[in-house]
Amino acid sequence: MCGIVGYAGPGTGRRTEQDVDLGPGPSQRPLEVVIEGLRRLEYRGYDSAGVALVGPDTEDVAFAKKAGKLVNLRTELADRSLPAATAAVGHTRWATHGGPTDGNAHPHLADAGRLAVIHNGIIENYSELRRTLAAEGATFRSETDTEVAAHLLAREYRAAGDLTAAMVATAGHLRGTFTLLAVHADAPDTVVGARHDSPLVVGLGEGENFLGSDVAAFVAQTKEAMELGQDQVVTITPTSVSVVDFEGRPAEGKRFTVDWDAAAAEKGGFESFMDKEIHDQPQAVADTLRGRTDADGRIVLDDLRIDEAVLRSVDKIIVIACGTAAYAGHVAKYAIEHWCRIPVEVELAHEFRYRDPIVDAQTLVVAISQSGETMDTLMAVRHAREQGAKVLAVVNTNGSTIPRESDAVLYTHAGPEIAVASTKAFLAQITAAYVLGLYLAQLRGNKFPDEIATTLDELRDMARKVQTVIERGEYVRATARSMKDADKVLFLGRHVGYPVAMEGALKLKELAYIHAEGFAAGELKHGPIALIDDGQPVFVVVPSPRGRDQLHSKVVSNIQEIRARGARTLVIAEDGDDDVRPYADEIFWIPKAPTLLQPLLAVVPLQIFAMALATAKGLDVDQPRNLAKSVTVE
Ligand code: F6R
Numbered sequence: 020m021c022g023i024v025g026y027a028g029p030g031t032g033r034r035t036e037q038d039v040d041l042g043p044g045p046s047q048r049p050l051e052v053v054i055e056g057l058r059r060l061e062y063r064g065y066d067s068a069g070v071a072l073v074g075p076d077t078e079d080v081a082f083a084k085k086a087g088k089l090v091n092l093r094t095e096l097a098d099r100s101l102p103a104a105t106a107a108v109g110h111t112r113w114a115t116h117g118g119p120t121d122g123n124a125h126p127h128l129a130d131a132g133r134l135a136v137i138h139n140g141i142i143e144n145y146s147e148l149r150r151t152l153a154a155e156g157a158t159f160r161s162e163t164d165t166e167v168a169a170h171l172l173a174r175e176y177r178a179a180g181d182l183t184a185a186m187v188a189t190a191g192h193l194r195g196t197f198t199l200l201a202v203h204a205d206a207p208d209t210v211v212g213a214r215h216d217s218p219l220v221v222g223l224g225e226g227e228n229f230l231g232s233d234v235a236a237f238v239a240q241t242k243e244a245m246e247l248g249q250d251q252v253v254t255i256t257p258t259s260v261s262v263v264d265f266e267g268r269p270a271e272g273k274r275f276t277v278d279w280d281a282a283a284a285e286k287g288g289f290e291s292f293m294d295k296e297i298h299d300q301p302q303a304v305a306d307t308l309r310g311r312t313d314a315d316g317r318i319v320l321d322d323l324r325i326d327e328a329v330l331r332s333v334d335k336i337i338v339i340a341c342g343t344a345a346y347a348g349h350v351a352k353y354a355i356e357h358w359c360r361i362p363v364e365v366e367l368a369h370e371f372r373y374r375d376p377i378v379d380a381q382t383l384v385v386a387i388s389q390s391g392e393t394m395d396t397l398m399a400v401r402h403a404r405e406q407g408a409k410v411l412a413v414v415n416t417n418g419s420t421i422p423r424e425s426d427a428v429l430y431t432h433a434g435p436e437i438a439v440a441s442t443k444a445f446l447a448q449i450t451a452a453y454v455l456g457l458y459l460a461q462l463r464g465n466k467f468p469d470e471i472a473t474t475l476d477e478l479r480d481m482a483r484k485v486q487t488v489i490e491r492g493e494y495v496r497a498t499a500r501s502m503k504d505a506d507k508v509l510f511l512g513r514h515v516g517y518p519v520a521m522e523g524a525l526k527l528k529e530l531a532y533i534h535a536e537g538f539a540a541g542e543l544k545h546g547p548i549a550l551i552d553d554g555q556p557v558f559v560v561v562p563s564p565r566g567r568d569q570l571h572s573k574v575v576s577n578i579q580e581i582r583a584r585g586a587r588t589l590v591i592a593e594d595g596d597d598d599v600r601p602y603a604d605e606i607f608w609i610p611k612a613p614t615l616l617q618p619l620l621a622v623v624p625l626q627i628f629a630m631a632l633a634t635a636k637g638l639d640v641d642q643p644r645n646l647a648k649s650v651t652v653e
């Protein structure tokens with residue numbers, strides 16, 4: 020959702036790597052930095068964009084904003100002569116209050132055009148504030164909730180004469196969720212920000228400082244960063260960063276170094292970020308495993324700040340997450356229950372919080388999130404902690420809110436995931452869940468050290484096998500191209516194949532806008548089989564024939580049942596599985612692997628299929644319609 024960038028620094032000088040042509044005015048480092056930051060935040064999803072600039076010679080804020088993609092804003096800027104600036108803010112908007120129009124795009128101005136505000140989140144009490152401010156004489160020009168923050172800040176600034184103090188006072192009036200950034204013509208080298216339940220990170224440069232929704236906004240400029248806590252106001256100038264809380268008392272941010280390179284967030288020669296990220300998956304699995312064992316081969320999780328005695332006493336695990344991350348949670352359930360004999364529930368974060376869940380000090384809540392900012396998951400984390408549970412975050416993004424608010428964190432090391440639809444984060448989340456499961460088994464003595472070592476070795480070998488599946492991708496792509504007119508696709512799986520089926524369906528829905536459903540194969544006869552008619556494409560994830568409990572033969576029977584009713588069967592099966600051949604219209608072979616680890620392989624053809632089919636339909640696979648990468652509102 021909305022992307023936010025702020026910059027305070029010299030008006031001219033070093034250009035960004037993009038060498039952005041921004042029109043006839045003087046060289047504009049602030050504008051270049053902000054536009055480059057917005058470009059890097061495009062992945063969050065947006066429908067309009069805007070910038071605001073102030074400089075020593077500006078009477079009013081200079082600004083531009085346009086509905087649509089960033090290119091529209093850049094075209095608008097190219098026709099304009101802008102004053103030299105020393106501070107700038109930029110925004111990509113994902114519409115909530117008011118449609119995606121030029122007028123509703125941010126920034127919103129107040130104080131006779133001398134103050135500009137951008138915002139991420141939802142201001143819940145905006146109607147009453149709007150009435151009050153209008154009665155006081157404010158003129159509203161948009162349908163947004165954000166504009167009340169601009170007028171409120173202008174009013175508080177008139178009273179306080181200081182932008183930071185005015186922001187503190189403004190934050191006190193707002194309910195809901197917000198990150199706000201503001202510039203004022205009176206303070207041409209300053210950007211002030213506030214955050215409440217919405218992300219904001221500081222980038223620390225030399226003679227310049229940055230603000231961003233996440234580190235991607237400024238990673239091309241600096242890797243030195245600072246996390247802000249909840250309910251803090253930050254003021255940056257070229258040479259200073261100061262933080263206060265919502266009472267105006269001095270506060271501290273936590274410094275960290277971004278551990279990935281700006282190039283990691285580039286396409287690197289691939290046609291799309293999604294394609295690149297699918298190809299990153301072997302690395303994501305390997306990196307998530309790296310450094311997790313000591314010299315004796317025992318699993319060590321350094322970031323896990325929960326006392327071992329507490330982990331030993333855990334009698335229930337609840338995984339909370341949304342979307343793809345929740346499907347990773349389903350895989351975690353099968354693995355952790357099998358290895359550790361602890362009951363594991365998996366719950367969508369937005370349902371968990373509102374159903375009065377039974378959670379206590381013996382419950383370990385595992386919150387899985389790529390972004391670390393998903394509001395539904397964050398709220399569930401808070402709820403769990405209020406009930407006395409320990410919360411362990413499995414998160415990909417450094418400096419994000421969920422790990423900060425959890426008791427412990429297990430970082431996945433997938434690197435930046437830019438495509439809106441999640442791929443490599445899913446594999447990294449599953450890998451981290453396996454590590455956690457094995458760690459708990461080690462700690463609680465559920466498994467012998469040599470059993471754990473064997474599973475770890477098998478897990479380490481998965482990166483190579485994922486690579487093999489990717490290399491076999493052309494057959495999947497060709498099949499997808501031949502199916503570009505499909506209007507309904509079903510996915511079946513059993514055991515860990517069930518979450519894989521659901522993830523395959525989700526990928527197809529979000530990328531190709533095709534109605535797709537994932538079912539537990541055993542559920543078929545209880546209803547969904549009625550959907551099967553002549554030619555209906557059905558993907559089936561087949562477990563390893565070497566697996567347990569006749570899982571394999573049950574799924575082969577399911578394939579026969581649907582084929583007998585006319586389904587076109589697209590089967591994902593292990594190399595050498597001859598039992599499926601007679602019943603499969605297409606087979607996507609994957610290398611042999613232990614049943615519990617198979618999701619790391621089986622999901623890859625489904626990702627490639629969805630991407631290739633969407634591409635064949637001429638759709639943008641990196642930014643599917645209506646979706647946002649980081650869902651920062653409930
Ligand atoms: C699907 C997808 C979403 C996310 C979900 C949670 O491809 O990307 O379903 O998985 O919004 O996001 P995070 O993991 O950032 O909490």
